[in-house]
Amino acid sequence: MSINMAKSQPMLEVVGLGKTFGGLAANADVSFSVARGSISGLIGPNGAGKSTLFKTILGVHRPDTGRIMLDGQDITQASQQSRCRSGLCCTFQISESFTEMDVRESAMVAAYCRTSRRSEARSIADAILTDLGLAARAGRRNSELNAFERKKAELATALATRPKLLLLDELFAGCSLGEISELIDILGRLNQRDGITLIIVEHVLHVIMSMSDQVIVLESGRIIETGTPEQVSTSPAVLKAYLGEDYNVDEHQQFRRPG
Numbered sequence: 001m002s003i004n005m006a007k008s009q010p011m012l013e014v015v016g017l018g019k020t021f022g023g024l025a026a027n028a029d030v031s032f033s034v035a036r037g038s039i040s041g042l043i044g045p046n047g048a049g050k051s052t053l054f055k056t057i058l059g060v061h062r063p064d065t066g067r068i069m070l071d072g073q074d075i076t077q078a079s080q081q082s083r084c085r086s087g088l089c090c091t092f093q094i095s096e097s098f099t100e101m102d103v104r105e106s107a108m109v110a111a112y113c114r115t116s117r118r119s120e121a122r123s124i125a126d127a128i129l130t131d132l133g134l135a136a137r138a139g140r141r142n143s144e145l146n147a148f149e150r151k152k153a154e155l156a157t158a159l160a161t162r163p164k165l166l167l168l169d170e171l172f173a174g175c176s177l178g179e180i181s182e183l184i185d186i187l188g189r190l191n192q193r194d195g196i197t198l199i200i201v202e203h204v205l206h207v208i209m210s211m212s213d214q215v216i217v218l219e220s221g222r223i224i225e226t227g228t229p230e231q232v233s234t235s236p237a238v239l240k241a242y243l244g245e246d247y248n249v250d251e252h253q254q255f256r257r258p259g
Ligand SMILES: Nc1ncnc2c1ncn2[C@@H]1O[C@H](COP(=O)(O)OP(=O)(O)OP(=O)(O)O)[C@@H](O)[C@H]1O
Pocket: 021, 024, 025, 026, 044, 045, 046, 047, 048, 049, 050, 051, 052, 053
């Protein structure tokens, strides 16, 4: 494959993905693609199917229909570990088994996905902790961190796998305005400086609208709109999904809840 072809190839391509639980279609005929080096926002009302889609992309769920291509490689049947080695990772809450580890050890465990050498895993972990402003907490147990430090430790652990595509599930939830702005700076750096492609699921809509190159909107398991933040924020289908039939569009045609 020529270099130009590789560059134009999407980082992620999802085609006709479907996942049902019992009789409920949590995702139905979901198709979209994510450009290399871009930031995509995935939004939708509660129960729209966002987490199910993330989990299916990550290999937690097996889809009933459709396929998933990561950087040109079909990963539909791949294990979670193999997806991680192929460069797909998510931020996940530090589980019980990690709470008694220190911050550096958690990141080192993740770095072993890239190297079997302890010294190298340690230098990967330390470089990331320094970059995220967590170096001074490297020797602290995860259980000793405050909520925001815990989020950054989760991000550090995900980054230690050296992802090319990182899925972020509600990273901004519960953050103060100052913390939101710090996270936006960090994610911008990871995207612009390191070339990491990002997909962000978030209920904090102004974050999605300010950061994303494209926004994908799910409702009842199906994509109802894909476009730039501007296109999505004025889409009648999106307004109806969020606000119901009786929505009003303000004089700036902006997407916001009334009141
Ligand atoms: N493991 C499961 N077993 C059965 N039903 C499930 C399972 N996971 C999700 N669902 C159902 O699938 C639908 C989509 O759920 P999902 O969590 O993907 O939505 P969401 O958009 O992430 O919602 P939220 O914004 O509230 O987190 C919901 O009706 C949910 O109850």
